[in-house]
Structure formats: structure tokens, C-alpha cells
Amino acid sequence: MTDIKLESLDLAALLCSRVCHDVISPVGAIVNGLEVMDLEKDETMREDALKLVRESAARASSRLQFARLAFGAAGSAGASIDLAAAQSIARTYFDDEKAELVWEAPRLFLPKNKVKLLLNLLLLAGPSIPRGGTIKVLVEGTEDATNMTVTANGPNARIPPHAPDLLAGRSPSGGMDAHAIQPYYTGLIAQAAGMTVAVALDGETVRFDARSLAPKN
Secondary structure, eight states: OEEOOOOHHHHHHHHHHHHHHHHHHHHHHHHHHHHHHHHOOOHHHHHHHHHHHHHHHHHHHHHHHHHHHHTSOOSSTTOEEEHHHHHHHHHHHHTTSSEEEEEEOOSOEEEHHHHHHHHHHHHHHHHHSTTOEEEEEEEEEOSSSEEEEEEEESTTOOOOTTHHHHHTTEESSSOOOTTTHHHHHHHHHHHHHTEEEEEEEETTEEEEEEEEOOOOO
16 A cells, blocks of 8 residues: 555545535436426426426535535634534435434534544445445544544445545555545544544444544653
């Protein structure tokens, strides 16, 4: 494995591609629905098209809200974010996913980067169970000493390719592409939050454990 060396502009471009990948499908569906409404005279077809537009607009909105918190600069530097707000955004996002989200976290304000890390772990957990299942979030501890666990349970559970190494900033070639950017970026957020992330597979469960680093003396 080789340490990844990625220019800031390349990182920004890959993250933009990651966000666009999430929103392009519902936005495309909105465009298609509007085209049908413009051309179709049958009221039943128009009603179906309008339903498609409404559902796709809601889906695009939920994905953009999730991306704003997971990838963006929500809040000022050093700001804390209410986990309840993160839960609401995550639940709306997972309404359109195959997996059911179970959230077990106290009403707690955490530093922005820790909340961003939690949401990015959810984005790793989803593809870990490609046939659906249950994703569970557990948060314990305090603002300074936080333990976060995301477990994905379902048929054919698997660790995303090279995820442990990418989380640690390494890859087979030292390069980066659109498929590898999610675990790599999650590792960067973990570093910024002063946390480590470990990944393990046990039967049909993939477990992501994020732990606060011990303070240096």
C-alpha cells in the first residue's frame, strides 16, 4: 500500500462528483416529469408526472441537505451541531435507501467534524449491505471523549473495497478515483475530529467504530 498524495483541487473535484452522483438521478426525474406535463394531454398521465416531480424534488432536497452537512461548511469554524438535527437529516436521506436506519444517540451537541464523520460513516455503511438490511447508529461519551459505532447488518454484507486502507490514507497505487473518495475523505474527517476509525466484518454485519484519540500529555 502507498500513502495517498492528493492535491486540494483534485480532492474538491472528486467530492463534487460524489455529491453530483447522489443528486443527478432525482433531478433528472424532475426534468422528465416536467417534459411529460408539457407534452401530455391525458390528465391521468399528467397526474402521474406531477407525482414523480414531487417525489423526486423531495428526494433531491433530502440528498442536498445531507451533503451540506456531511461535506459542506455547515456552521462556523469550531461550531457544535445538535445530533438531533443530524438524525433528522439522516432519517430523511435513508427514506429512499434499501436499509432501515436505527438511531441510538443522546440529545448531544458535538463538534462539527465529529457529526460530519458520523454522517460519512453512514455513507460507507449503505453500500456495505447492497441487498438492504439495518443500519444502526450508536453514540456514547461526551463532547471531548466520543465513541461512535455504525453497524450495517444484512445479506451479503461486505466491507467496501480497500476501505480500511483508504480510511488510513493509503491505496494500492497511491492514486484516487471517484469510487475511493468516500472512505478516503471519511479518514480525513476522522483525523480532523481527533478520532480513529476501525472496520470489521462479522458474518452478515459490518462494524465501523470511531473512537476519540487519547489526549497527548
